[in-house]
Amino acid sequence: MLEQTLNSLKSFIPETVLIVSLIVCIILDLILRKKSAIVSVAGIIGIIISAYFAWMQLDMKGIAFSGMIVVDPYSVFFKMIFALSTIIIIIFALFSKEIFESTHKNEHVYLMISLALGANLMASSVNLLMMYLSLETVSITSYILSGYNKKVKRSSESAMKYVIYGAASSGIMIYGISLLYGFTGSMNIFEISMFLSKANLASSPLMVLCIVMILAGFGYKISSVPFHFWTPDVYEGAPIPVTAFLAVTSSAAGFAVLIRFFATTFLQNGMILNGNFGIIPGVNWPEIIIVLSVASMILGNFVAVWQTSVKRMLAYSSIAQGGYIMLGLVVANQQGITAMLIYLMAYLFMNLGAFFVLILISNKLDTDELIGMKGLGYKAPVICIAMAVFMLALSGIPSTIGFVGKFYLFSALIHSNMFWLALVALMNSVVSLFFYIKVLKYMFLMKPDEGDTQKLKFSPGAYIMLFALAIPTMFFGLYFTPLVRIAEFSATMFGIK
Amino acid sequence: MEIGLNHYLVLGAVLFGLGLFAMISRRNAILVLMGIELILNAANINLVAFSRYCGLGVNGQVVSIFVIILAVAEAAVALGIVLNLYNNFASVDIDEANTMKD
Amino acid sequence: MIEFKLLGIGILTWMVFLPILGMVVLLLMPKSAEKYIKYVAVGFTSLLLVLAAVLLAVYDPSKAGVNTLSGFQFVEKLTWIDIPAYLFDGRIKIEYFLGVDGISFPMVLLTALISFVGAIASFSVKRNEKGYYVMYLFLVTGMMGVFVALDFFLFFVFWEIMLLPMYFLIGIWGGERREYAAIKFFLYTLFGSAFILLVMIGLYFSSKDPETGLRTFNMITLMDPRTFAPDSIFGVLNVTWRLIAFAALFVGFAIKVPAFPFHTWLPDAHVEAPTAISVILAGVLLKMGTYGMLRISWSIFPDGARYFMVPIAIIAAINIIYGALCAMAQKDFKKLIAYSSISHMGYVLLGMASCTQIGINGAIFQMFNHGTITAVLFLSVGVIYDRAHTRGLNDFGGLANKMPKYFAVIMVAMFASIGLPGLSAFISETFIFLGGFKNEFIRVIAIISTLGIILNAAYILWTIQRLFLGTLPEKWNILTDINARELISTVPLLVIVIFLGIFPSFMINLMTTSVNQLVNFIWGIN
């Protein structure tokens, strides 16, 4: 028992490093007693180190802590995503006025690290309990983060909404887990898979109930319809870096666990038949995913059209984006998973980019309303051109990374002859252009009001960060071989043969 | 009569329902949080009952302990947030706080 | 396949990316050099023209192209994306594959020509010149790329890229309702390209290159029926799906043409766009739709082309007659020309629907002619609009005596556009109708569409009368005759129009070999 645990520690190094750096940050914070970039730097270093160790695990494929977590390319991929996004967002926080003006000192850094830790665990957990715990870890830290600005009404309101909604959904999830446990007699998804493969249960109502209830937990993390209601309000209320964090990291974590849950638990003896999943008869979860994803796409896009606040618009857009990503799961094969991973990478760059521009702008203008961006293209050309890149990427115009993601998703769909679904998705992305282009319209097509035409100045660091996000968005759009190779390599999960 | 698995499951289900009801109906934030506790405990009852009656060892109990711990953490954070809510809105009525909506 | 390099880089690459180079140069230009921007832009477009001339000099008309790789010229083929199948049989191979044949070559010439003219015509743009010309050159790259790309994926990328500059050019430098027009144009085209994308991916997954056994976006390989496994979704046996695909593609391209009932974006876009952009729009962009049909729908789904002959011809007839009727009712000069474009693109569709060699020759020739003629017409609209700041046909009269040179220019253009013999459009329209009559399935429709000849004449003559004849209203004594710059941008086009009217063989020789190849391919002979 003990030495097994000790062995397990080997495959737990990245998380360990995170924990250590977490503690280091806290200590630093206590020592410094004031806002300083040092803590952020320390945190970033810690994350980089853990990412390095995670990278070391690339060729490992093993199970640890008596079947609680696994290490496989899939989890490593997500660990990389989390590390990258966390680093970027910690840097965002340095730019964000909201964070700077908050009463806290540097809490956000280690809160974010701990969130990253939870995300890592989510990506690698293969046990329902572990899934639940890691999910809660992520949630609880996000509750705190979203309420980061104590004095700001919106912030605290959003925190309240988030915590109650989150608690409810996770509660429902654990209830569903308990049922599934009783049903299958195990918490380990491999064992559950084995059990289900043997037992012949043509969609027994109880089974369905479990799945739906557990889905509530995951669904609220990836803010998919109908578990999305918290998203707009929380996104709007939280400080922008936090919003970005929720939009990218935590929903990526949600996808990580969602994919693993479905792609492992409900496979016929964890078999993959020439790339396609051998789904357990009677539990045809792809249909339910179709429902979710179509609903998310339509609702997200259609409501986003009406938003006047860019932040809220991005909230809805990320609901829609989540819908697109889920399409990959629908086709129930490796190709789909690959497409999802590609899209997640794309999503990271373009969405973070959009949020960063938002941070910069609202620092200057103290607003995230569209109307505030009138004629901004003439006052801050570089920023706005970057924004244009991100917006077009989000709407999936070719030669941007967003198109690559969509292209692969649709390829996956069409490869399994789901033309109609692809068409729905495409029409949705046409609709999505309405509101993405609207931002550009305000920035470029509209003239700034008389009087305020002086150029806005931004720090060189801001520009560097901006290019660091914008250039990959363009480059990988034109040359996406690396993305695809990574995704294809990472689409292998432990225990799936 | 013999108390069996089903009784516990029913009890759990009832608790779950009550919890949800509390969350939906109560205006007071504290009561809503208590609703959450009910839900979690409903889950706990299930877990324990299953492992007790289906001969699944102690897994269930272990899990329920985890859940209890987690409930505590969650409650702590939640109460903090509610407190902050009170500071901002001078009330713990969660319907007061609906400044953000479409 | 003939190759032709400058400095080790293929000439087509030069032609596609020269404007990008121009963009860079413009962006690097310092504030002090603001006033030279337009000359730099014109310089780059004229370089493009020179390259086109060089191409013309080396082009070998005897090469067929279409579905024979060897028949393409100035071919450049590099691997762009190549990802070996790792987990599933989805090996992605995308090539940077350029080349021209008789179908694309006239379009390339047209693009070079019109871009140059447009650049000169843009001198009237005053606000934010840098931004304007950057976008303009970007647009040129997009258009050129569409016409030379032989890899479907590449084609699609160019096809979509081109939307952005257009959106901004209309949206920023346009007229009153520019924002509406711009977004309408953008969304319409995006809606269409959604279908194109679907078919593109579908084709990819049903293809298997006979030589390499790999999937491919290579259009030429896709034209080969052996490429499709019989069981694949677009396999030769899977007739229904192939027809659906053809229809989907048709919708995608028809929006660009624009074919009824997808045409309503055109009048808006034209009315709002600045002169030079209208010129580009009518001169080149519309051709991308019909070109796409020939290059992709007609060539990859010949069965579809044969099957849908009649419906397409009907759409064409509607375009011709309905467009002309709408034009007749217009009070805005520019809108009238816009509707006349719809009518004239109807001829192109008719010619292609006929699937006869004479008809398709006519169609391509008509694309070129319409490009040149309508360009002149829109430039003329610009001339009057710049002076009078109105386009209302009823606000004018008696300009003939006031602006004799302008009158002469526009007379030639207008009579060209009603297909007066001796001017280029006559030949192409004649071909198109002969093609239409030749194909007995659509003969009746073609005969009906000859009404268009009369209607076109009617509204054009009426326009001439309303603008130029009669007596000059007092307020227009301020107007000055067409100036040197405007003459430079229009007269060469008119010279081409007249020259091709008298010596059509000059253009026809360029394309007829390919067209024969295409037609034989459509009818499965060879």
Place this chain on the structure above:
Amino acid sequence: MEFALQKLPVLVLLIPMLSFLVLAFFGKRLPRGGDWFGTSLLFINLAISGFILIAFGVAGRYELNLEWFNLGNNNVLGLTKFFAGFQIDELTAIMLVVVNAISAFVHLFSIKYMEGDTKYTRYYAFLGLFTFSMLGLVLTNNILLMYVFWELVGLSSYLLIGFWYEKKAPQEAAKKAFLVNRIGDVGFFLGISVLFLTIGSLTFTDIFAGVAAGKLAGGTLTAAGLLLFCGAVGKSAQFPLHVWLPDAMEGPTPVSALIHAATMVAAGVYLVARIFVILSADALTVVTFIGIITAFISATIALTQNDIKKVLAYSTISQLGYMIMAIGVGAYSFGFFHLVTHAFFKACLFLTAGSVIYGMHHIQDIREMGGLRKKMPITFYTFLMATLAISGVPLTSGFLSKDAILSATLAFAGVNGGVTYIVPILAFGVAGLTAFYMFRLLIITFLGEPKNQEKYDHCHESPWQMTIPLISLAVLSFFGFFSLNPLSADHGWFLSMVKMPESILAGTKGAFYHILPLEEFTEHLHHAHTTAMILSLLISGIGILTAFVFYYWKKVNVDKLTDSIKPLYNFSLNKWYFDELYDKTAVAFTMSLSRLSSWFDAKVVDGVVNGSASFTRVFSKYTGLFDNIFVDGLVNLMGGLVGAFGLLFRKFQTGKIQTYIAFLVFGIIILYFVFRAM
């Protein structure tokens, strides 16, 4: 001589083009606007064409055919080539002379007539353009090229009719002329297509060969013939497309003389003559009847017109009808003969009219003239000569051609009998009417007392530049130029040069028409000749006499007479109400249709896409975003739906966390059932 036939025609064609180009580009800089340049070029051209005629007489037919462009080989049409070339045969050779002669005279005449016009140079340029196109039309050996020049003459006629475009009437007239012609040309074009698709080549020789070889026969052949004839109907102003010619008189009078009397309008006849040999019996029937109907209708209209040019215009139409009919009945060479003679005397008539108008300072209403004989004798006598010619009085060219045609109609009726007797009856009737209204015109204009005294006082004889053309044309209306025998031209040089060709379809029968082999037909002609001559003399005599009775000796009160037949009189005066008819039907229909479709486009087609704005507005009321969204293109139907659903979904986002949880629970329940259902 070979040289004359091989090279000169090209020269003849290019000289007027040269005149056009020079005058168009440099005319303004030349002294006197370059009129001398154009005129002298034309006289040179006349000389050359005369030489060509002689050369042809010596050396015979010559044809040159070059490849124009080539579509290569293909599966649908086989080897497709288009040729361009010219031919010199009797028709061409003669037409060259006629066109050049009249054009030259008109050039000369215009020097004074157009003097001081602001667009003087442009006028001469246009004349050059027209002459070029007309010569091209007669020179080419290829029906497609013929169509090309056909359209070009249309263009130049458009430009010249609308020459005084400052005034409203010329604009309208020009537009009308072009459009009406366009209608005919579409038919012409369709005819060409039929030939092309059946025979595959468009040179006349190939076409005839093809028909002879039977590549094109039966109904198709008839159809082809009639479609081609449509072109003639348009150009030669035949019923029902004759309405444009009278309006075309809005152009300068010399132009009317050149284009709308002598040459262009005769192009239709020329075309019919060209394709005569392939016209099937039924086609010929139609041709005949169209011809005679036109002749009759316009003759009746000419009776009552009061504008000197209008009268001449209708007489032109009627004469053209005559020629068409003549060819219809098979008298090919007579028809063409009449074309030529008519060209001269009608040009003469128009130019004299021009001279009168010039003298009267642009008065055209004959009711204001009268007694001009004393003031402008030369004009009067030339006019008289031409009038005699057109009325078919012996010793004139008109007599020869007309008489021949009449005899042909008799022969025709004699062969086919039955209903076809209408043709000669009407033909003779028209001859009478012609004589009558022409002399009415002559008398009212030149004889009697002046009606408008002060105009009359300022009136004067025209200068030599005008009188010389008049005299020469009048002389050309003398019989001697065509035949030495004043009673029959059969042995004159003209008819011996222009032989009757034998129709390829000789011997075939139509509904009422039997195409006889040539010699049989000539037989009948000989028999009919004498009767025809006597009859025609009689009838035109009566016509002239009545004219004198009515208008000179005033034995009959014309006003009373007209009052007694008011309806008929008005019917004629208002040109049988053709214009009104067309305006009410075709034109009105098209215009309303166009208005309808533009409305349809804006409201429905775009509407479907745009979604009813109201739809969006309803929702936008309580969002206040309308403009914003409108500009964002949300009025698109898609947009409309998006908006609708969007607003629907937004309702869920109440901002109350507990509602969210409720929705969450509902969501789960719904999902449960959805999932169960699957």
